[in-house]
Amino acid sequence: MTDTGGMVLSAPMAGWAMPLADVPDAVFAQGMMGSGVAIDPVDGVLHAPCDATVTSIHAARHAVALTTDDGAELLLHIGIDSVAMGGEGFEALVAPATRVAAGTPLIRFDLDLLARRASATATPVLVVGEGFVATPIATGRIVAIGEPLLSITRVADTAAPAPSANGNAGRWESLTVALPHGLHARPAARIAAAVRGRDAVVTLVCGDRRASALSMTGLLGIGAVHGAHVSIEAQGADADAVTAAIVDILTATSEPDSAPPPPPARPRIAVAELEPGVIAGVGAVPGVAIGTVRWLRAAEIVAPPGSGNSAAERDALARGLDRLRAELEGGHGVMAAHRAMLEDPDLLMAFDTAVADGRGAAEAALSVTRAQAAALAANSDPRLAERADDLRDIGQRLASAILGTTPEAFTVCGDEILLADDLLPSQLAALVGMPAGIAIVRGGPTSHVAIMAAARGIPMVVALGQAVADLTDGATLIVDGDAGTVHLAPDDAALTRARTRIATSAEAIRVAREGADGRPATTSDGHEIAVCVNLGDAIEAAAAIADGAEGCGLLRTELLFLDRPTPPTRDEQAATYRAIATAMAGRPLTIRLLDIGGDKPAPYLAIPAEENPALGLRGIRVALAHPDVLEAQVAAILDAADAGPVKIMVPMVASLAEVMAVRAVVDRLRGDRQVSIGAMVETPAAAIAADLIAQACDFLSIGTNDLTQYALAMDRGNAAVAGGIDGLHPAVLRLIAATCEGAARHKVPVGVCGGMAADPLAAPILIGLGVVSLSVPPARVVATRALVAGLSHAAARAHAATAQTLTSAAEVRALARAFAQGNAA
Known part of the structure; x- marks a missing residue:
């Protein structure tokens, strides 16, 4: 075959581009329909991949045929076994014979319905017919709409020879199509395969439409639905045999290939081995820092023996x-x-x-x-x-x-990495100066020290183990809070990469801070994502608002209730809530109801010791078991509503009944005061039943820390399993996706106020899954706004779809790092 010129097709939708061999259908995978690629989509519109003319749209509206200006025949087939949907969920946006430009929307479809009803959402993009061959440009990665996808090359004329004149005048046959779904891609491919290479020229006729048996696009366009009358016209020495084969295909009452196919081949993301000198810990505060080691080795206090008095x-x-x-x-x-x-x-x-x-x-x-x-x-x-x-x-x-002793002041410089076996809150608070980063031998990512470091914007990695215990002061380190690693004795190349990341992040934050004028954070393609702040008191609110926080997505109220002999009064609570609502300057304040439980956290509640407090009386269960405490808190929140818009968030919800019980209390006490009510999704039960719980909610907010430990059955406080706890585990991502899908049925927005919202590797995936607000520590507001501004929503959806197909958190993190690097490039 001789190359005589070519053209490029662009991706007609965003998603994961895969070789045809990975499509879970033999007709497409074996190239029987033609050459090309497939895309696993993340949105519901199919676009034209080039300038072309619409040849036909299948009666089920799941496939469209195009002819390019060069005469190449294209077939775009949305999903596998989607013809069985009978057109439900598909809307044709163009008509046959329409001239379209590249990027023109062709078909709108319900992606969620397709995922539930079709055997796969993979969408083949094919060059069919003779005279052209397609070569993939992009496979095994995410593609965006309009990105180069296929190269089409014209080849020398390979038309079949004319049928021989051997006295056979031809064959004519009439039949009624018995195929349950009519003539669609799979039987059309089998018809073309039966004719190709045989001494026969065959035409199929349905009504006033005709098509060559070798033309995929033509066969799909004749409208041969179930029960239609079709005539077969064949000439050539093999006319009888070919006609008989076509009759068998069209009169079959079932399709041999229609059984559920095996699961589609999922993209495999290689989990890169750590570079030499890189030690894995757990990322506690995002960001990258370079510095020299400065050990904090606090001397143990030696207490004298008792005096006997x-x-x-x-x-x-x-x-x-x-x-x-x-x-x-x-x-x-x-x-x-x-x-x-x-x-x-x-x-x-x-x-x-x-x-x-x-x-x-x-x-x-x-x-x-x-x-x-x-x-x-x-x-x-x-x-x-x-x-x-x-x-x-x-x-x-x-x-x-x-x-009567005073701890010796510990001074640390901005070009140093603070290294400690463990770090107490008072030690961090008492530091003179601010370190570039923190690395801890022990510790946990959700400790108070981590929260304090996050509030100061200090990159931090914990749980590094003894691999860093022998480091000496002055050694150079790179702390990568995003990846949860430290790089010992980095070479020049590693230092250059780290400095580039730091500079890029700083510039993005500078631009985001300049744009923090009350406008919502917006992705590069125009989707608004609310960036809110998690607060503990009013002091943090002003700085967060200056950085562009659009509201408070989580106000923790536990400190008002813990470690005191009696519960806080209604007036005491109201004063606290009112002060914070005032500091929010008209922005919404989301107040989480009392979220405690376990081994006697509050003496006045008399909660008995439990064998497993994490699965016992905690969260909203405590408040419902103590209605006087619940009513006092709800009343106090309502009292604060005169200072600004407030929302009530119900923690640790597992059923609709719990939300309804809280709503009944609110409705009884509210009077004419306005307040929104939402539920925290922290249990797998709430995620799976989000469509039910959302019926009683104005919003949902995902607490990813607890959702992760409950989904993976791993206790965050147990060092033996804590290393396996990662919210980017595909199971957790699927629960988040289920939450967004369930809430969307009732047009209820979903946010995230857990740790994943502030994780720069996780945030794009959350946005791609359908999350519309991220609530982060005060120090992460500007950085998160910058991240949103540099993100394409379409790319995020494709990225999130791919992440859900992977098999481990490590694979997802590898994918996320590649995505982040691609965005930064």
């Missing part, structure tokens, strides 16, 4: 408590939490008992907090396990206050 030791303990309370007075965030924990009557009683047993005051402070911290660290409820560091920290600070 219990009264004197009690006095020393009381003075130490007063001194520490004064130090913490007026603090917010973690420091306010520590101040509240010092009022825990159980903790104070334990101190007093230890002193009565002969321990010194400082020794009692250390021994009691260490013992309670060890018990909390072993708790299956991650919220409680994460408080272990706080208790150790309180013990250290209280012992120092009792002994």
Whole structure:
């Protein structure tokens, strides 16, 4: 065959481009229909891949045939076995004989319906007929609409010779099409295969339309539906045999190839091996930092033995408590939490008992907090396990206050990486200077220290293990909070790559901050994604608004309830909520109802100890079990509605009944005050039943941390399995997709307020799955707005569709890194 010129077809839809061999149908996979590629789509419109004329549209509207200006015949076939849908969910946007330009919408289709009803959504894009051959340009990756997809080359004339004159005058046959779905792609391919290479010229006639048996596009365009009358006209020595074969195909009452095909071949993403010198940990705060090691090795406090005078030791303990309370007075965030924990009557009683047993005051402070911290660290409820560091920290600070010592100031520079075996909140708060990044031998990604680092925008990697224990001060490190790695002794190439990433990110953040003028964050192709902030108090609100936060997607209220002998009053709560609503300056404030539970987190609730608190009385179950507490909080939130728009978010929902119970309380108390009600999707039950729960909600918000641990049956507080917990696991992504799909049936928006919202590798996938708002820590607002601005929504949908087909979180992260690098290029 001789090349005589060619042209390029562009992708008619966004999605994963695959070789025809991967299509789960032998007719397409074996090239019986023609050459080309297939696309697994992520949106519901098929576009023209080039300038062409519409030859025909199948009666089921799932396939369209085109003829290019060069005479090449094209077939675009949406889905596999989609003809069985009978046209449901398909809308033809053009008519036969219409002249179309590249990019013209041809068919609109319901992708969700196609996914449920067809055996596969793979859409072959084919060159059919004689005289042209197609060569794939893009396969095994995501393509966007209009991206080069196929190269079509004209080949030398290979037309079959005229039928021989051997006395055979020809054959004529009439029949009624018995195929259940009429003449569509699969039987058309078998008819063409029966004729190709035989000594016969065959034409099929249906009404006033005629087509050569060798023309795929022609056969699909004659309208030979089930029950139609078709005539076969054949000439040549093989006319009888070919006609008989065609009759058998068209009069069959079932299709031998219509049985459900095997699952489509999924794209395999190679999980790259770590480079030499790269150590894997767990990313706690996104971002990249370069610096030299600066070890923080805090000296252990040595408490003197008891004096034997219990009264004197009690006095020393009381003075130490007063001194520490004064130090913490007026603090917010973690420091306010520590101040509240010092009022825990159980903790104070334990101190007093230890002193009565002969321990010194400082020794009692250390021994009691260490013992309670060890018990909390072993708790299956991650919220409680994460408080272990706080208790150790309180013990250290209280012992120092009792002994009258002041921890030596620790100075760190902006070009240094802070390295520690573990890091306490007070140690981070007391630093003089700000490090470029933080690397921790132990620790967890959801600890208070991680939250504090995120608020300061310091890239952080935790759980690195002993691989970094032998590093010395002055060694160069790259901390990659996005990938969860540190690079030891990086070479010049690695340093250059890291500096480029840092500079690119800084420029994107600068542009985003300049554009933080109240406008919503918008993708490069015009889709609005709300970027909100997670708050703990009013102090953080002003800075977040200046950075462009469009509202608060999560206000945690637990600190008002924990570590105190009585619940906060309605007025006390209302004052707190009103102050934050005022600070939000008219932007919506989403207040999560009390979300505690487990091993006696609040003495006044008298929740019994449970063998598995994570599956016990927690979240909204606690509030519903204590209606007085629920009503007081709801009333306080409603009282704050005069300061700005507020929303009520119900935590740990597992059923519609729970939301309805809360809504009944709100409706009874609201009067003429307006408030939206939403549910947190943190359980697989809520994700799968999102279409049911959404009936009673104005919005849904996904808590990805808990959703991940429940979906994977891995406790975030258990070091033995914590390394396997990753929200980018395909199972978690599918639950998020199910949530978005279920909520969409009731036009209920879905946001994410969990850790994945702030993960730059996860956020594009979340947006592609249908999430319309991301609520992130204050320090991530600008960076997230920048990420959204640099993202194509169409590309994100294609990316998310591919991510769901992979087999592990590691594969998804590899794909996400490649996607991020492609966006940055």
